[in-house]
Structures are given as structure tokens and as C-alpha cells.
Amino acid sequence: MNQYKLVAMIPARLGSKRISKKNIRYMLDKPLIQYPIDLALGNKRFDSVWINTESDELGHACEKMGVRFHKRPSELATDSATNRDFTYEFLKKHPCDYVIMINSTSPVLREETVNHFLDFICENDFDTVMSVISIKAEAFYMGRKINFTGKDKIPSQMIEPIEYIVWALTAWKRDTFIHLQESGQCPVFGGKLGCFEIPKDEAADLDTEEDWNIAEAALFARQNSQRFTAKYLQI
Numbered sequence: 001m002n003q004y005k006l007v008a009m010i011p012a013r014l015g016s017k018r019i020s021k022k023n024i025r026y027m028l029d030k031p032l033i034q035y036p037i038d039l040a041l042g043n044k045r046f047d048s049v050w051i052n053t054e055s056d057e058l059g060h061a062c063e064k065m066g067v068r069f070h071k072r073p074s075e076l077a078t079d080s081a082t083n084r085d086f087t088y089e090f091l092k093k094h095p096c097d098y099v100i101m102i103n104s105t106s107p108v109l110r111e112e113t114v115n116h117f118l119d120f121i122c123e124n125d126f127d128t129v130m131s132v133i134s135i136k137a138e139a140f141y142m143g144r145k146i147n148f149t150g151k152d153k154i155p156s157q158m159i160e161p162i163e164y165i166v167w168a169l170t171a172w173k174r175d176t177f178i179h180l181q182e183s184g185q186c187p188v189f190g191g192k193l194g195c196f197e198i199p200k201d202e203a204a205d206l207d208t209e210e211d212w213n214i215a216e217a218a219l220f221a222r223q224n225s226q227r228f229t230a231k232y233l234q235i
Contacts, residue, residue, distance in 0.1 A: 007098070010103075022105070032104055043111065051067050087101065102169060105207075107204065108218050116196075126191070126194035133197065133200050136161045
């Protein structure tokens with residue numbers, strides 16, 4: 001297994017239009033931003049853990065939780081700024097083999113999933129690793145069937161799965177990312193690309209209040225799983 005220098009980066013803006021101030025809003029018993037912080041700090045494989053934000057207030061609050069504060073430039077704090085932009089700016093200032101982006105909008109990630117993700121990185125030589133979920137369901141793209149013919153209905157377990165990126169965890173090899181960015185190519189999906197499947201109940205991405213409610217319910221159910229046992233209709 002390769003012994004890479006791994007740096008964790010948690011991107012978070014203080015402002016949010018779709019869910020107001022979501023990173024400092026409480027989800028159950030702690031603010032949203034604390035979930036990825038606790039997850040990263042609990043993993044001893046990271047050389048360092050950084051909050052990447054434009055906000056001094058949020059950055060200093062996160063420092064009190066134990067992470068380091070990387071202040072991104074104000075021009076990278078707009079709605080139009082992408083992970084391509086702020087990751088490049090971050091990597092230019094922080095030497096490492098890989099940066100691991102842990103999204104604050106994925107509060108239901110488990111520690112073992114992060115460890116498996118890091119194992120996947122260290123056991124391979126990918127330039128980019130995306131977290132995905134795999135779904136066995138008939139799917140369309142722009143009105144076209146992409147994983148079924150429609151000539152017959154087959155059991156769902158026999159359907160070729162689709163995979164889509166959930167951005168809960170993403171890894172980029174530093175040298176490749178910088179090289180592609182500076183040569184005018186898109187580094188976000190660049191180089192040798194690997195996909196790492198995560199459990200569906202860890203794939204929350206908080207863009208709407210509905211997303212928030214689903215993630216909060218999942219956390220509540222997980223915290224209270226010992227209180228409930230399966231019951232069945234007597235037949």
C-alpha cells in the first residue's frame with residue numbers, strides 16, 4: 001500500500017442561498033460544519049485538516065474545533081466559483097500527494113467509509129477519485145434509454161447499474177491537478193479516474209430543505225437504531 005501524504009480540505013462558504021447559512025445551522029445536536037470536521041480529525045491518516053472558506057468568522061470558529069484555516073480569496077467566494085478554482089488555489093499553497101475534499105453537505109458519512117476511500121487511493125494510482133452511488137434502475141438521458149432496451153421488463157437486480165457522482169468525498173493528486181489546470185485542461189475529472197462506491201444512506205447532498213430533512217432523518221434513525229427492532233405482520 002502506498003504511503004501518500006494526504007491532506008483533508010473541507011470547503012465551506014458562510015453564505016448560502018438555497019439553505020440559509022447552512023454550514024452554521026444545527027443538524028440535530030451540532031452545526032453542519034462540525035460533522036466533516038469531527039470525521040476528518042478522527043482519522044489519523046490525514047497529515048493536516050483544513051477548512052477552506054472566505055469567512056474569517058467561520059474560519060476562526062472552525063479553528064476552535066481543531067482544524068486549520070485556509071482563507072480563500074474573495075473572488076473565489078461567489079456562487080460561480082467552482083471546486084476547480086478553489087482547489088487549485090489551495091493546492092498551490094499546500095504540498096501533499098493528494099488532497100481529499102470532504103463536503104460539509106454530506107453529514108451522514110461514516111468513519112469506515114472514509115477509511116475504505118483512503119485505502120482505495122493508497123492501493124491504486126489514480127489521479128482523481130470520485131465518490132459515486134450505484135443504482136440498478138431503468139434510466140434515461142435526454143429522453144434516450146441508457147441502460148435498458150424497453151423490449152422487455154427484466155428484474156431490477158439484472159439491470160446494469162448507473163453510477164453518479166455525489167461529491168461526498170473526492171481525491172485529487174496534487175501534481176496532476178496543478179499540471180492540468182495550468183495547461184488549460186479541466187483537472188476536476190482529469191487523469192486516470194477511479195470511482196469509489198459509497199452506501200446510499202451516506203450520499204446526502206444538501207441543496208434544498210427537502211435534502212436537509214432527509215439527511216437529518218437518516219442521522220436520527222442511526223442514532224436511535226438500538227431503540228427499534230424490526231416488526232412483521234403476522235400471517
